[in-house]
Amino acid sequence: MLPTPRETLQSIFGYSAFRPYQEEIVDRLIAGHDAFVLMPTGGGKSLCFQVPALHRKGVGIVVSPLISLMKDQVDALQANGVRAAVYNSSLKAAEARQTLAQLHAGELDLLYVAPERLMSEDFLARLREIPIALFAIDEAHCVSQWGHDFRPEYIQLGRLRRHFPGIPLIALTATADPQTRTDIIPRLGLQDAAVFIAGFDRPNIRYSVVDKVKPAVQLLAFVKNRSNQSGIVYALSRKRVEEVTAKLVGAGHKAAAYHAGLPDGERQRVQEAFLRDDVQIVVATVAFGMGIDKPNVRYVVHYDLPKNVESYYQETGRAGRDGLPSEALLLFGYGDIAISRGLIDKGGNPEQKRIELHKLNAMVSFAEAQNCRRRVLLGYFGEHLAEDCGNCDICLNPPETFDATVDAQKALSCVYRVGQRFGIGHVLDVLRGARTHRVLELGHDKLSTHGIGANLSSEAWSSLFRQLIHLGYLRQDVASFSVLKLTEAARPLLRGEQKLTLAKPRLKVAPEKKAARKRPGELDYDQELFDILRTLRKQLADGAGVPPYVIFSDITLAEMAAYHPTTPEALLRINGVGRLKLQHYGAPFIEEIKSYLVQS
Numbered sequence: 001m002l003p004t005p006r007e008t009l010q011s012i013f014g015y016s017a018f019r020p021y022q023e024e025i026v027d028r029l030i031a032g033h034d035a036f037v038l039m040p041t042g043g044g045k046s047l048c049f050q051v052p053a054l055h056r057k058g059v060g061i062v063v064s065p066l067i068s069l070m071k072d073q074v075d076a077l078q079a080n081g082v083r084a085a086v087y088n089s090s091l092k093a094a095e096a097r098q099t100l101a102q103l104h105a106g107e108l109d110l111l112y113v114a115p116e117r118l119m120s121e122d123f124l125a126r127l128r129e130i131p132i133a134l135f136a137i138d139e140a141h142c143v144s145q146w147g148h149d150f151r152p153e154y155i156q157l158g159r160l161r162r163h164f165p166g167i168p169l170i171a172l173t174a175t176a177d178p179q180t181r182t183d184i185i186p187r188l189g190l191q192d193a194a195v196f197i198a199g200f201d202r203p204n205i206r207y208s209v210v211d212k213v214k215p216a217v218q219l220l221a222f223v224k225n226r227s228n229q230s231g232i233v234y235a236l237s238r239k240r241v242e243e244v245t246a247k248l249v250g251a252g253h254k255a256a257a258y259h260a261g262l263p264d265g266e267r268q269r270v271q272e273a274f275l276r277d278d279v280q281i282v283v284a285t286v287a288f289g290m291g292i293d294k295p296n297v298r299y300v301v302h303y304d305l306p307k308n309v310e311s312y313y314q315e316t317g318r319a320g321r322d323g324l325p326s327e328a329l330l331l332f333g334y335g336d337i338a339i340s341r342g343l344i345d346k347g348g349n350p351e352q353k354r355i356e357l358h359k360l361n362a363m364v365s366f367a368e369a370q371n372c373r374r375r376v377l378l379g380y381f382g383e384h385l386a387e388d389c390g391n392c393d394i395c396l397n398p399p400e401t402f403d404a405t406v407d408a409q410k411a412l413s414c415v416y417r418v419g420q421r422f423g424i425g426h427v428l429d430v431l432r433g434a435r436t437h438r439v440l441e442l443g444h445d446k447l448s449t450h451g452i453g454a455n456l457s458s459e460a461w462s463s464l465f466r467q468l469i470h471l472g473y474l475r476q477d478v479a480s481f482s483v484l485k486l487t488e489a490a491r492p493l494l495r496g497e498q499k500l501t502l503a504k505p506r507l508k509v510a511p512e513k514k515a516a517r518k519r520p521g522e523l524d525y526d527q528e529l530f531d532i533l534r535t536l537r538k539q540l541a542d543g544a545g546v547p548p549y550v551i552f553s554d555i556t557l558a559e560m561a562a563y564h565p566t567t568p569e570a571l572l573r574i575n576g577v578g579r580l581k582l583q584h585y586g587a588p589f590i591e592e593i594k595s596y597l598v599q600s
Contacts, residue, residue: 005030005051012054012080014556014578019044021196025170026051029134034169034193036140036185040200041174041317042295046073049136049170053110054082056168058131059103060110063118064138065151070112072275072293072547077110079550081580084110088117104130119156124163132167135160137188140171141310144183161189169193174200175314178382200313200381204320205328207373208393209366212333215303216247222301222329223253223281229298230274233283234315236304236339244303245283258284275547277538286311294547295322296554301329305336307344308359309366309380322555324523332367358482365466370399370503376470384472394503404502405493407456407464408473412490414449415474420485423476424465427484428458467502523555525562529596533557536592540585551585552576566594 005026009015018026022044025035029052039045053060064070070086077084085099085108102108103126117123137143142151143158161169171188185191210218223231233248235241238259248255256270256279273279275294282288283303300319306312312330320326337360344356362380369376374389388395414431429436430444433451444450453461465484468474473490476482492498534548534557541548552560556576565571571586572579 002055005055008051008054009047011579012082013047013051014080014572014574014576014581015047016573016575018047019198021198022048025194025196026055028194029168029170030055032166032168034190035171036181036190036193036195037170037172037198038176038181038196038200039172039174039198040202041314042202042321042323043174043198045138045172045174048172049134050077050082050110052168053133053136056133058133059106059108060133060136061118061127062110062112062136062138063115063157064112065115065142065154067114069138069293070114074110074112075546075550076293079546079581080578082110083108084112086112088112088114100126106130109133114153115151115157116153119153119159127164132164135164135167135169137169137171139173140184140188141173141176141180143171143187144176144180155187158187158189174317175310177310177380200378200383201374201385202317202320203374203389203391204323205316205326206391206393207316207328207330207377209330209332209373210393212331212336215331215333216244218331219244219301219303220247220251222299223248226299227253227280229280230277230294230296231281231299231301232288232297232315232318233281233301233303234286234306235283236285236336238285240303241283241285248281248283253281254279255281255283258282258288260285275549276541277548286315293321293549294318295549296324297321297326298324299327299329301331303331305330305332305340305367306363307340307356309362309377310359312363312366313377313381322553324554324558330367337364358476361482362476365469368463368466369470370394370463371467371470379470379472399503401501401503403499404464404467405496405498405500407453408468408500408502409494409496410449410452411461411464411468412473412486412494414447414453415484415486416494417447417449418444421483423482424462424484427465428461431461432456432458464502523558523562525558526564527561529564529593530557530561532592532596533560533589536588540588552581552589560589560593564593564597566590566597 003011005023006018009018021039025037025048028035029049037045037048049060049062067088067090070088074084074086085102087096087099091099103111137157143154144150169190171184171190176184185193219233233244235244238261241257241259245255245257256273258267258270270279270282274282297319300316302312302315306315316328319328340360341357344353344360347353347356366373366376372388372395373392375385378385410431414427418427418430426438429439430447430450431453433454435445439445465474469476472487473493474484475487477485493500537548537551537557541551553576556574559574563574565574567590568582568586571577571590572582
């Protein structure tokens with residue numbers, strides 16, 4: 001009798017239950033249907049296609065943009081006993097021939113391949129000769145011009161549906177705003193696909209923004225008490241990466257630089273050392289991290305302002321993939337804005353420049369926000385929290401507030417009077433009574449709202465507009481030159497049926513004064529035992545020549561340190577412990593736990 005998907009999840013991957021949406025997606029693919037999946041980093045996207053590939057005849061073809069992502073996932077799959085391989089430019093000729101031989105012999109469950117390799121006529125011809133279980137397109141936002149990481153080679157993937165009409169296709173991403181999502185589906189021919197949106201929230205990550213004053217000093221203060229934790233520091237230039245790395249190494253930290261100007265061998269060495277916990281901090285340009293499957297990154301620091309919210313979300317999402325508490329710190333300086341705008345202005349495509357400027361402005365709005373950062377972040381992706389998160393710098397140290405009802409009514413009225421056809425800058429000019437050439441040319445100096453906001457500065461009005469956008473009273477239409485439009489939520493406020501309290505702008509985020517509230521169900525584990533098990537894991541990983549998380553993730557060790565399993569049956573009930581891993585690694589962990597309990 002064939003195992004059920006749940007039995008496969010338990011026996012191969014070591015998880016007792018599917019996460020939200022996973023089982024429905026798995027069942028749909030096994031039945032031969034398409035799916036589009038938006039799920040946060042660490043939310044379990046990979047299982048959505050890995051489990052079905054094990055339940056359908058043939059090989060699952062996984063499209064991935066980066067060699068590092070392929071290698072990480074294949075290492076983890078092989079450790080669980082899954083027949084997986086990569087086929088990309090990193091292989092030597094003999095290795096490539098061996099992989100193709102396995103493919104044609106039906107000896108693979110999953111094959112990871114780059115988009116340009118997959119869509120070559122030679123490779124497509126090969127695939128027509130063998131049974132295909134499914135196609136999985138990871139990082140699907142790369143297909144959209146509206147996405148933050150558009151890749152021309154992804155465009156060709158739209159032909160897959162025509163070449164293989166009967167094979168189920170799943171597209172997955174963790175980073176797509178509404179405009180990007182509506183672009184992905186037709187480009188990949190997924191009009192009949194079921195759409196699953198699991199949300200963007202990563203509640204285990206604490207988001208903080210501080211003014212960039214002395215960034216090197218601020219960074220060293222932040223990492224000082226985190227020397228035994230893995231972290232990533234992002235900077236915009238190669239020169240900045242080298243400077244920051246030198247300061248960290250000089251302060252005694254195990255840090256290394258990673259950027260496109262380094263030789264391939266050095267980049268590979270740094271990545272391997274980071275995955276194996278031999279390097280604790282990687283200082284990198286955005287060239288590092290996409291597809292890095294390391295689940296125990298405890299913090300991500302942005303030394304410079306990211307170019308857009310999607311990049312920020314994706315990069316901060318590399319922290320805490322295992323679900324344990326993690327931190328995202330952004331050092332925000334206004335000089336960074338000018339640098340980013342200058343880089344965008346150098347672009348040759350006017351339409352692309354307009355999109356990138358809109359996205360940069362949204363990133364600045366996040367950094368300047370005076371209300372719950374998680375609500376701002378999720379709001380950008382079209383998702384709204386019912387209440388503040390309690391786990392960001394704004395929630396932990398609330399800014400001063402004021403009754404903004406009248407000012408908000410003025411702002412919303414002005415947006416309405418100009419026909420909901422202009423961006424923030426023009427609306428601000430009208431509100432403050434400016435007599436610019438454009439205001440006069442359009443006759444907007446004759447509007448009843450012209451000059452009604454002259455009592456407030458441009459900075460104050462900008463802050464108010466950003467908060468109205470974040471809270472859902474206004475939306476910016478990126479497809480129409482970022483014009484402001486009223487939402488249904490604005491009506492009762494305009495009619496005077498509700499009051500509105502907003503935050504006063506503040507120049508500096510206060511230092512943390514209180515701990516974040518504990519979330520329901522948050523794991524309470526023995527830190528000393530956890531550290532002992534982590535040391536054991538590192539020894540076993542070094543002996544096996546694999547990254548420590550391939551043995552067990554931090555969350556699996558945390559569960560061991562919480563529940564103290566001392567028999568194989570008890571250890572098998574720990575999430576992340578499948579039958580093959582129990583067979584290979586169970587005994588030493590059980591002995592270590594027993595020894596600790598005796599000594600305690």
